[in-house]
Structure formats: C-alpha cells, structure tokens
Amino acid sequence: MSSDSSPAAQEPAAQEPDLPAKSVPPGLLSLFVAFARMSLAGFGGVLVFARRAIVDQHRWMTAEEFNETFALCHFLPGPNIVNLSMVFGARLRGIAGGVAAFSGLLLPPTLIMTVLAALYVHFGELELLRRSLAGISCAAVGLLIAVVFRMMTPLLKKPDGVGLILMLAVFAAIGVLRLPLQAVLLVAIPLSVAVTYVLRRKVAA
Structure with missing residues (x-):
C-alpha cells in the first residue's frame, strides 16, 4: 500500500509548477497594484515583468495560457501590453478587472513621463543625457530578446x-x-x- 500511494501523492506536486497556484481570482486592488508594479519596473519593456509577475510570481496563468493570451493581443489594434492588461483583467474580474489592470498599467508611468517630459524640455540637449538614452535602448533590446526566448520555452517543450x-x-x-x-x-x-x-x-x- 505504501509503495503504491507514495508516487500517487508525489505526482500532483510534480505538476504543480505548471498550474496556477491560486484558484481564487485576485481582487481589483490586487490587479491594479500588480500592474502598477509591472509598469514601474518595466524600464525597457513591461512585457518582461508582466510575464514574470503573472506566470512566475503570482501564477495567475500558466506559461501556455500567457502565450495564447499575448498572441491574441498581438492581433488586436493598439499596444500589445495594453491589450494584455485589458484581456487579462477582464478574464479574471470582468470589465471592472480590465479597467483596474489597465489603470494600474498606465497611470503611474503617465505621471512619471509627464514630469520627465517637462525636464527633457530643459535638459534634452545635454550630451550626457543622449548617451545615457542610447545605453538604455541597448538594454531594452536585450530585455525583449530575453523574454522572447522565455516565451518560446513552452513551444520547444512540445x-x-x-x-x-x-x-x-x-x-x-x-x-x-x-x-x-x-x-x-x-x-x-x-x-x-x-x-x-x-x-x-x-x-x-
């Protein structure tokens, strides 16, 4: 009996990383805060941090579900990550969830960019700033390539x-x-x- 029950007890634990850890959908505030954190951390592209938070950290989606949702957002008009926030939030909490995720994604960076734009008007001609922006561009490309390879992993496994x-x-x-x-x-x-x-x-x- 013990030899038969032990593998059976271990089998769900081995499959657990591929499944969402939370059966109860997150609340509206949790969605807003999660996407706000993604947007604030998303220097070089929010997609990298969105996948990490949704799949790895919170486990609100499996890697396959995230790829399928992001693929759908690719074929919708508008920025892909904005589409993802709306589709993901609406999938978990309806229209209110979509609005919460959308607001969390756009509100913090909008406020920050408004301030930075005002500063850029006065200091945008500085050579040091130009070189810094060029370096940030290279880092952004590296982050994008990294997340592309991460998203390809489920395809390569199957x-x-x-x-x-x-x-x-x-x-x-x-x-x-x-x-x-x-x-x-x-x-x-x-x-x-x-x-x-x-x-x-x-x-x-």
Missing part, C-alpha cells in the same frame, strides 16, 4: 513542426522581406486557424 514553420514564415515575411504587417496578418491568421483546425480533427479522429 515540439510542433507546423507551428514553428508558420512562426519562421511570418518572421521572414516581416523581418527579412519587409512585407506590410497588415498583409502578412491577413494571410497568417486564417492560415494558422485552418492548419490548427485540420490537425486537431486528425488527432480527434
């Missing part, structure tokens, strides 16, 4: 040849061939949906 081919095709069309983004999306979205639908039907059959 290899999907067709999905990787579509991803590389979109990258080549936009990044290499410089094709218009709207035209690429108009082709890539229905193609991805159709391929996924066909593959799932084959698996179900």
Whole structure:
C-alpha cells in the first residue's frame, strides 16, 4: 500500500509548477497594484515583468495560457501590453478587472513621463543625457530578446513542426522581406486557424 500511494501523492506536486497556484481570482486592488508594479519596473519593456509577475510570481496563468493570451493581443489594434492588461483583467474580474489592470498599467508611468517630459524640455540637449538614452535602448533590446526566448520555452517543450514553420514564415515575411504587417496578418491568421483546425480533427479522429 505504501509503495503504491507514495508516487500517487508525489505526482500532483510534480505538476504543480505548471498550474496556477491560486484558484481564487485576485481582487481589483490586487490587479491594479500588480500592474502598477509591472509598469514601474518595466524600464525597457513591461512585457518582461508582466510575464514574470503573472506566470512566475503570482501564477495567475500558466506559461501556455500567457502565450495564447499575448498572441491574441498581438492581433488586436493598439499596444500589445495594453491589450494584455485589458484581456487579462477582464478574464479574471470582468470589465471592472480590465479597467483596474489597465489603470494600474498606465497611470503611474503617465505621471512619471509627464514630469520627465517637462525636464527633457530643459535638459534634452545635454550630451550626457543622449548617451545615457542610447545605453538604455541597448538594454531594452536585450530585455525583449530575453523574454522572447522565455516565451518560446513552452513551444520547444512540445515540439510542433507546423507551428514553428508558420512562426519562421511570418518572421521572414516581416523581418527579412519587409512585407506590410497588415498583409502578412491577413494571410497568417486564417492560415494558422485552418492548419490548427485540420490537425486537431486528425488527432480527434
């Protein structure tokens, strides 16, 4: 009995990191504070800190759920991270949750940027400031590359040849061939949906 029950007791614990730790959705204030912290820490891009807070720290989403939600936000008009705050907040707490996450994301940096813009008007011509901004740009690119690799981890754990081919095709069309983004999306979205639908039907059959 003990040898049979021990692995069974250990199995959920081994799977626990892949599941959200909290079954009760966060409150409106928690959403506001969490996204406010993301925005205040997000020098170089909020996406890096948003994924860390949502997936790793609070475990409000799994890595796969975050990727799927962010992919949806990519195909909506507007800044991706702003779309993510609205979709994520609304998913957990309805419209009020979306407004709370949206406000937490935009309110603190808006106040800070207003002050910095006033200072930049007076000191923007300083050479030291120009060089500092150039260095910050390099750090921002590094942060973005890091989070891209983190988001690709679930895809690499579950290899999907067709999905990787579509991803590389979109990258080549936009990044290499410089094709218009709207035209690429108009082709890539229905193609991805159709391929996924066909593959799932084959698996179900």
